[in-house]
Every structure is written in structure tokens, then in C-alpha cells.
Amino acid sequence: MIGDHGLVRLFYDNTHEVVPGKLWRSYQPSPAKLACWKERGVKTVVNLRGDKMSGHYFLEEETCEKLGLRLVVFRVFSRDAPSKEAFHGARALFDEIEYPALIHCKSGADRAGLMAALFLFLHERRPLNEALEQLSFRYGHVRQGKTGVIDHVF
Helix, strand or coil: CHHHHHHHHHHCCCCEEEECCCEEEECCCCHHHHHHHHHCCCCEEEECCCCCCCHHHHHHHHHHHHHCCEEEECCCCCCCCCCHHHHHHHHHHHHHCCCCEEEECCCCCCHHHHHHHHHHHHHCCCCHHHHHHHCCHHHCCCCCCHHHHHHHHC
């Protein structure tokens, strides 16, 4: 976890409630954070990073299993424009997961922002301009960087 922005997370908690009591967005949670989410009533954890062969995934998978949290992998990319299939997949994901839920990526900025925006727009039927507020510097998203490609899809 230390090599995976673990030290940054000691000082910067990029966790935010998207829809009160229903959806939160976050960075890669530690086992202790997952236990806190379980205590808060979260039922589903959506990993936006993918199930690659890495320590963070195996640790998350093991912890979710021990805690009785459902772990769903829905891989999206922070430096590529989301495909039409990703939009359809996101809609299906939001319709089938159990809430309250936590969505996370590595830092909680770009992929989590994209999915939070899609959740608000596709699932909650919020206006697009309101949904796009999830892709802002407030959450660590930098439009001028490589991750700014996400913004141009909308």
C-alpha cells in the first residue's frame, strides 16, 4: 500500500459522498478503511482499477470476503476516453449493485470522478452540468493533464 500512494493518503483523504446514504467515491481503501465502510453500512465495493495480479487487489479481495462485502470489478481507464460499451456497462452496473456502495480507483480523482458523474447522470437523472462537477480539481481531477480526455467525452 505504501508504494500505491499509501503515504499520500495519510495526509489527503479523497473520499466524498456522491449521493447521501447511497454512493461514495474514494481512493484505494486499506483493509482498515474497508472495515469502516462495512460499519457504515456499505454493501458493495466497486473496484475501477481492474483485477490485475497485484497486491492491492488481492488484499482488497481477501478483506471484502472476510467482511462480507460484495466486490465488483468494473475497469475503466483514466487516460482514455470511455467507450460506448463502458457507458452501457456503467448503466447496467448501477442497476444491479446493492446499495449503499463505494466506488474507488487508485486516487479517487479521475476514474472515480467519471463513474460518479455517470451515476448522477444515468442512474439518478441529474442534469449533466451537475454530474460533471464530479470531474473537478476539488477531487484531484486535472483537466489540463492526460486525464482531461475524460472531460471531452461529454
